[in-house]
Amino acid sequence: MASTLKGEKTIPTRHAYGETLVELGKLNDRVVVFEADISKSTQTYRFAEAFPDRFFNVGVAEQNMMAMAAGAAICGKIAFVSTYAVFGSMRACEQMRTSVAYPKLNVNIAVSHAGLTAYDDGVTHQAIEDLGIVRSIPNMTVVQPCDAPSTRKAVMAAAKIDGPVYLRLTRIGMPILYDAGPDFEIGKAIRLRRGNDVTIVAIGDMVFQALDAAEQLAIEGIGVDLLDMHTIKPLDQEALLESVMRTGAVVTAEDHNVVGGLGSAVAETLGEHRPTPMTRIGLQDTFAESGAYDDLLRHYGMDARHIIEAARKVMGRKK
Amino acid sequence: MNREGAEVTTVAGAESSDIVRNLTRWTRLLRYDTLRMISNADSGHPGGCMSMAEILTCLYFEVMRVDPRRPDWADRDRFILSKGHGAPILYAALARKGFFPVEELKSLRKIGSFLHGHPDISAPGVDMTTGCLGQGLSAGVGMALAGRHDRRDYRVFVVIGCGEMNEGQLWEGAASASHFHLDQITVVLDYNKLQFDGAVDEVCAPGDVRGRWQSLGWNVLEIDGHDIPQILGSLRQANECRGKPTIIIAHTIKGKGVDFMENAFLWHSLMDNGLLTKYVERMQHELNSDPDRFYAQCLW
Amino acid sequence: MLREKEHDIEKLHEIARQLRIDSLRMIHRAGGGHPGGSLSAADLVTALYFHEMNLCPQEPDWPDRDRFIMSKGHGCPVLYAALARLGYFDRSHLETLRKFGSILQGHPDMRKTPGLDSTSGSLGQGLSVGLGMALMGLRDQKPYRVFVMLGCGELDEGQIWEAAMSGAKFRVANLTAIVDYNRLQLDGTNDQVMPLEPLDDKWRSFGWNALRIDGHDMRAILDALHRAAAHDQGPTVIIAKTIKGKGVSFMEDQLNWHGVAPSTEQLEIALAELDP
Ligand SMILES: Cc1ncc(C[n+]2csc(CCOP(=O)(O)OP(=O)(O)O)c2C)c(N)n1
Numbered sequence: 089m090a091s092t093l094k095g096e097k098t099i100p101t102r103h104a105y106g107e108t109l110v111e112l113g114k115l116n117d118r119v120v121v122f123e124a125d126i127s128k129s130t131q132t133y134r135f136a137e138a139f140p141d142r143f144f145n146v147g148v149a150e151q152n153m154m155a156m157a158a159g160a161a162i163c164g165k166i167a168f169v170s171t172y173a174v175f176g177s178m179r180a181c182e183q184m185r186t187s188v189a190y191p192k193l194n195v196n197i198a199v200s201h202a203g204l205t206a207y208d209d210g211v212t213h214q215a216i217e218d219l220g221i222v223r224s225i226p227n228m229t230v231v232q233p234c235d236a237p238s239t240r241k242a243v244m245a246a247a248k249i250d251g252p253v254y255l256r257l258t259r260i261g262m263p264i265l266y267d268a269g270p271d272f273e274i275g276k277a278i279r280l281r282r283g284n285d286v287t288i289v290a291i292g293d294m295v296f297q298a299l300d301a302a303e304q305l306a307i308e309g310i311g312v313d314l315l316d317m318h319t320i321k322p323l324d325q326e327a328l329l330e331s332v333m334r335t336g337a338v339v340t341a342e343d344h345n346v347v348g349g350l351g352s353a354v355a356e357t358l359g360e361h362r363p364t365p366m367t368r369i370g371l372q373d374t375f376a377e378s379g380a381y382d383d384l385l386r387h388y389g390m391d392a393r394h395i396i397e398a399a400r401k402v403m404g405r406k407k
Numbered sequence: 408m409n410r411e412g413a414e415v416t417t418v419a420g421a422e423s424s425d426i427v428r429n430l431t432r433w434t435r436l437l438r439y440d441t442l443r444m445i446s447n448a449d450s451g452h453p454g455g456c457m458s459m460a461e462i463l464t465c466l467y468f469e470v471m472r473v474d475p476r477r478p479d480w481a482d483r484d485r486f487i488l489s490k491g492h493g494a495p496i497l498y499a500a501l502a503r504k505g506f507f508p509v510e511e512l513k514s515l516r517k518i519g520s521f522l523h524g525h526p527d528i529s530a531p532g533v534d535m536t537t538g539c540l541g542q543g544l545s546a547g548v549g550m551a552l553a554g555r556h557d558r559r560d561y562r563v564f565v566v567i568g569c570g571e572m573n574e575g576q577l578w579e580g581a582a583s584a585s586h587f588h589l590d591q592i593t594v595v596l597d598y599n600k601l602q603f604d605g606a607v608d609e610v611c612a613p614g615d616v617r618g619r620w621q622s623l624g625w626n627v628l629e630i631d632g633h634d635i636p637q638i639l640g641s642l643r644q645a646n647e648c649r650g651k652p653t654i655i656i657a658h659t660i661k662g663k664g665v666d667f668m669e670n671a672f673l674w675h676s677l678m679d680n681g682l683l684t685k686y687v688e689r690m691q692h693e694l695n696s697d698p699d700r701f702y703a704q705c706l707w
Numbered sequence: 708m709l710r711e712k713e714h715d716i717e718k719l720h721e722i723a724r725q726l727r728i729d730s731l732r733m734i735h736r737a738g739g740g741h742p743g744g745s746l747s748a749a750d751l752v753t754a755l756y757f758h759e760m761n762l763c764p765q766e767p768d769w770p771d772r773d774r775f776i777m778s779k780g781h782g783c784p785v786l787y788a789a790l791a792r793l794g795y796f797d798r799s800h801l802e803t804l805r806k807f808g809s810i811l812q813g814h815p816d817m818r819k820t821p822g823l824d825s826t827s828g829s830l831g832q833g834l835s836v837g838l839g840m841a842l843m844g845l846r847d848q849k850p851y852r853v854f855v856m857l858g859c860g861e862l863d864e865g866q867i868w869e870a871a872m873s874g875a876k877f878r879v880a881n882l883t884a885i886v887d888y889n890r891l892q893l894d895g896t897n898d899q900v901m902p903l904e905p906l907d908d909k910w911r912s913f914g915w916n917a918l919r920i921d922g923h924d925m926r927a928i929l930d931a932l933h934r935a936a937a938h939d940q941g942p943t944v945i946i947a948k949t950i951k952g953k954g955v956s957f958m959e960d961q962l963n964w965h966g967v968a969p970s971t972e973q974l975e976i977a978l979a980e981l982d983p
């Protein structure tokens with residue numbers, strides 16, 4: 089469905105999550121999973137089949153689920169709660185904030201249907217505010233891996249972090265990027281291309297749009313420094329600053345509102361440490377609508393073509 | 408009928424057979440429209456649409472006071488599909504009622520269409536944006552309070568799902584409706600006994616549903632949700648009840664009317680579009696050759 | 708070492724009286740807090756902490772301890788008083804309630820106060836947290852029980868009913884909810900704000916074992932807690948009818964004593980009544 093796929097095999101990152109949970113369950117019997125009636129969708133049904141006695145389906149009751157997971161974590165469990173990003177970050181927001189993040193519990197909130205990857209389900213199911221919301225909660229770690237292998241590593245790492253992790257997953261398939269690639273580490277951006285003309289910082293599914301854009305810009309002779317900023321909190325400030333020091337211009341790309349998410353996080357860092365011309369690609373403070381994923385990206389100015397234009401423009405603003 | 412909760416077992420005979428025949432026709436058509444839309448969009452939730460086909464038909468084609476030429480008419484009855492994933496059949500009812508051309512049904516879930524995956528208030532005839540379960544009744548309470556304040560006599564109808572009863576907000580809304588004595592609210596529970604992950608009894612048993620609503624001060628009626636005279640009878644009784652809101656517990660079958668979908672929880676979502684598309688083609692053929700030429704004129 | 712259980716009704720009454728006095732002193736000194744709901748819950752907290760629960764104050768994290776969640780977190784002064792009395796921390800801390808740097812936060816913070824099993828203060832969440840704990844206890848075949856104290860106004864929160872439904876599904880017989888049914892919430896009586904009756908029917912319709920008692924009758928409280936322990940089919944709720952501000956004549960059943968600290972003179976009058 090994503091425009092970069094070109095017939096490649098793709099895997100929704102939620103599938104990688106569901107499979108990894110089973111692996112994790114085998115390694116560690118403290119892992120318990122909570123679900124709110126969409127196990128087929130979040131893929132926790134795999135864990136349910138493997139470990140029925142460590143799987144708890146609470147029905148369509150996300151707030152209850154979130155606080156139950158807190159109770160389990162207080163009893164020494166490594167809890168995962170799964171639902172859609174809209175419900176994990178907003179329906180159960182205050183439960184996450186007060187019962188999970190404040191006491192800093194090992195509750196991992198793994199949410200599917202990030203941003204426009206929920207495509208034709210429409211606005212009710214497209215979480216475009218969640219990064220902004222969860223990022224503003226102290227003690228939270230916030231991660232959106234772009235492909236299945238990095239999702240696997242993120243899930244494994246999240247279980248080890250003694251505190252809540254918000255793991256944002258896609259409904260639709262993503263190509264495999266990191267099969268043999270660099271090691272994934274929470275909090276460490278991955279440089280996908282090295283260049284000195286413009287920095288592109290991308291997250292999640294937008295990494296693939298950014299890769300496309302970088303390839304095309306390279307043909308024009310524009311060198312892109314491309315960072316997969318899978319961990320938006322804590323943000324890898326070092327990698328970001330090192331990059332803009334060389335390029336002097338930044339484009340951010342996220343499947344999220346440009347208010348509050350990756351673009352905001354990058355702007356906060358640059359504003360404090362190294363003001364740099366930048367442009368944010370994402371939803372321009374608007375709700376989207378139902379439609380095919382590619383159509384939506386194009387319509388809302390988030391596909392590779394828009395990233396390319398943004399890169400050219402922002403380079404023109406260099407001091 | 409005893410308001411304290413004797414079951415509505417039969418109210419047949421109260422309706423003229425013409426009305427019932429007419430509504431039966433519309434129901435069949437709405438089922439066709441809905442399946443066609445979902446197969447066309449290659450996405451959607453057929454099971455929960457099929458289970459409420461008769462209910463929606465009775466509401467839109469007999470009970471509710473609406474005027475398709477004036478979707479914003481201030482005195483219209485309001486309808487909230489709290490189980491918003493049932494959007495396609497609501498769209499079918501609105502189109503057949505004349506709120507927008509039937510042609511639009513082809514655009515379900517496509518970019519630029521007002522027929523979003525879940526109901527959006529921008530579509531003509533849609534009174535509330537839904538899709539996040541549990542919120543519809545609260546919105547209905549607000550509408551009913553506003554109507555009372557404005558001295559308007561419109562009614563508010565809310566259709567909820569049985570899995571949806573897991574949501575705590577539903578019980579917040581139920582307590583409020585009763586506290587404010589909102590007898591203009593009628594909730595219809597599409598009690599198909601299935602939710603996304605399986606049988607409601609396995610996922611999160613709703614327990615004593617009737618007792619629970621009664622303990623919240625509601626007038627409770629219980630019917631067969633595929634029996635048109637019973638639906639009409641209960642909706643009329645709800646309209647007449649004073650001082651408290653009414654819930655109609657409508658026993659239904661998820662996927663009703665489609666052999667391979669009935670009671671099959673995997674058909675909550677679109678399980679196999681190949682199979683569905685073939686079924687729709689067959690259905691189209693049947694309707695086309697039906698001696699009642701009404702159907703042939705309505706196909707798309 | 709397990710703390711010894713107090714069985715003598717008179718002694719339990721005496722402890723409850725002391726907890727009331729401590730609560731009012733703390734709130735007065737802090738210049739803020741919730742006296743009404745602390746006093747209404749005093750007998751229930753006493754029965755739990757000094758009789759019913761298996762606890763080990765020297766080892767607050769003892770894995771097999773019974774758990775208590777003050778879901779109506781604003782009632783924490785009486786809980787802090789009980790914990791201090793049991794030796795979880797020194798009594799001198801009671802004077803620091805709500806002050807900067809204190810281990811005693813305005814609402815319970817499990818990371819700061821020894822002996823607290825959860826963080827609470829945002830109404831409606833404690834029953835879910837307790838359910839999570841109870842479920843883990845069942846799964847791990849641990850002997851502990853979990854008690855959750857709910858306010859009556861708190862029952863307006865839908866999340867309570869989500870937890871109620873799940874509690875029945877998972878048949879957590881080791882979970883006991885206690886409703887401090889003082890019939891007042893912040894804006895008025897339950898009947899004015901949002902009626903709750905028939906409350907026991909409501910819990911039963913959600914699949915719970917429901918008991919109704921007088922929440923100031925120590926014998927009745929102990930009896931109900933034992934009956935809850937004996938019920939092995941699922942969770943129990945004890946609906947304990949109480950009086951907000953119980954024990955201080957001018958606070959009893961008074962809405963305006965929900966969330967203000969007594970002045971020095973008011974404290975003196977109150978203490979004179981409690982400690983004649
Ligand atoms: C708040 C929220 N949580 C989860 C979902 C995902 N979801 C869509 S349908 C459904 C099951 C609903 O079951 P029920 O209410 O019984 O609907 P029906 O059987 O009538 O289709 C779920 C969990 C949602 N739409 N909203």
Ligand SMILES: [Mg+2]
Nearest residue numbers: 569570599601
């Ligand atoms: Mg159902």
